[in-house]
Amino acid sequence: DQQVKQNSPSLSVQEGRISILNCDYTNSMFDYFLWYKKYPAEGPTFLISISSIKDKNEDGRFTVFLNKSAKHLSLHIVPSQPGDSAVYFCAAHGSSNTGKLIFGQGTTLQVKP
Amino acid sequence: DAGITQSPRHKVTETGTPVTLRCHQTENHRYMYWYRQDPGHGLRLIHYSYGVKDTDKGEVSDGYSVSRSKTEDFLLTLESATSSQTSVYFCAISTGGAVYGYTFGSGTRLTVV
Numbered sequence: 001d002q003q004v005k006q007n008s009p010s011l012s013v014q015e016g017r018i019s020i021l022n023c024d025y026t027n028s029m030f031d032y033f034l035w036y037k038k039y040p041a042e043g044p045t046f047l048i049s050i051s052s053i054k055d056k057n058e059d060g061r062f063t064v065f066l067n068k069s070a071k072h073l074s075l076h077i078v079p080s081q082p083g084d085s086a087v088y089f090c091a092a093h094g095s096s097n098t099g100k101l102i103f104g105q106g107t108t109l110q111v112k113p
Numbered sequence: 114d115a116g117i118t119q120s121p122r123h124k125v126t127e128t129g130t131p132v133t134l135r136c137h138q139t140e141n142h143r144y145m146y147w148y149r150q151d152p153g154h155g156l157r158l159i160h161y162s163y164g165v166k167d168t169d170k171g172e173v174s175d176g177y178s179v180s181r182s183k184t185e186d187f188l189l190t191l192e193s194a195t196s197s198q199t200s201v202y203f204c205a206i207s208t209g210g211a212v213y214g215y216t217f218g219s220g221t222r223l224t225v226v
Contacts, residue, residue: 034214043203043217051150089155099209103156
């Protein structure tokens with residue numbers, strides 16, 4: 001049973017428009033949520049995170065929203081750029097101090113010029 | 114990937130042979146992790162380490178072992194490689210804090226024929 005799910009394998013948007021990537025989770029004990037971005041032949045890189053005590057965190061063009069009652073988070077990219085084309089993973093951190101992250105399956109975003 | 118390197122970057126091996134992948138860090142981080150990335154599954158934790166000689170299993174540990182004799186090195190061994198272990202393997206390091214999560218290596222693409 002997957003504790004973190006990204007149900008959309010792929011998403012295609014036009015340059016300049018908004019990209020919305022979604023993620024659902026099942027464990028209410030997660031205390032942090034993170035988004036990673038991955039280009040081909042590279043390791044994932046950290047993009048943005050949000051604490052479970054907040055409902056929004058913004059960093060430039062990237063905003064993450066957290067809806068705890070629905071156990072749902074989303075990443076908004078505005079405006080989308082062709083360089084944003086990558087695989088995006090959401091991840092959740094438990095309350096232990098081992099730092100373990102549980103990842104979703106990933107969503108491939110294509111931003112068309 | 115600054116401060117963390119994986120070797121080799123690519124490897125082809127035969128079924129039944131042992132294989133060792135190496136992760137080396139220069140950040141002196143306490144926590145190190147091995148993940149595998151497969152289509153439709155995202156990133157799944159194989160093993161992790163929370164200090165020298167301290168390791169624990171992740172969700173897909175069968176067929177894998179790890180060792181950490183020095184802070185900077187974390188080795189992943191496939192005891193007898195199988196075709197199901199064909200994958201991209203990522204090492205990650207962390208201070209254990211959740212805010213920024215992990216720093217990932219560039220990955221090792223392993224093919225078992």
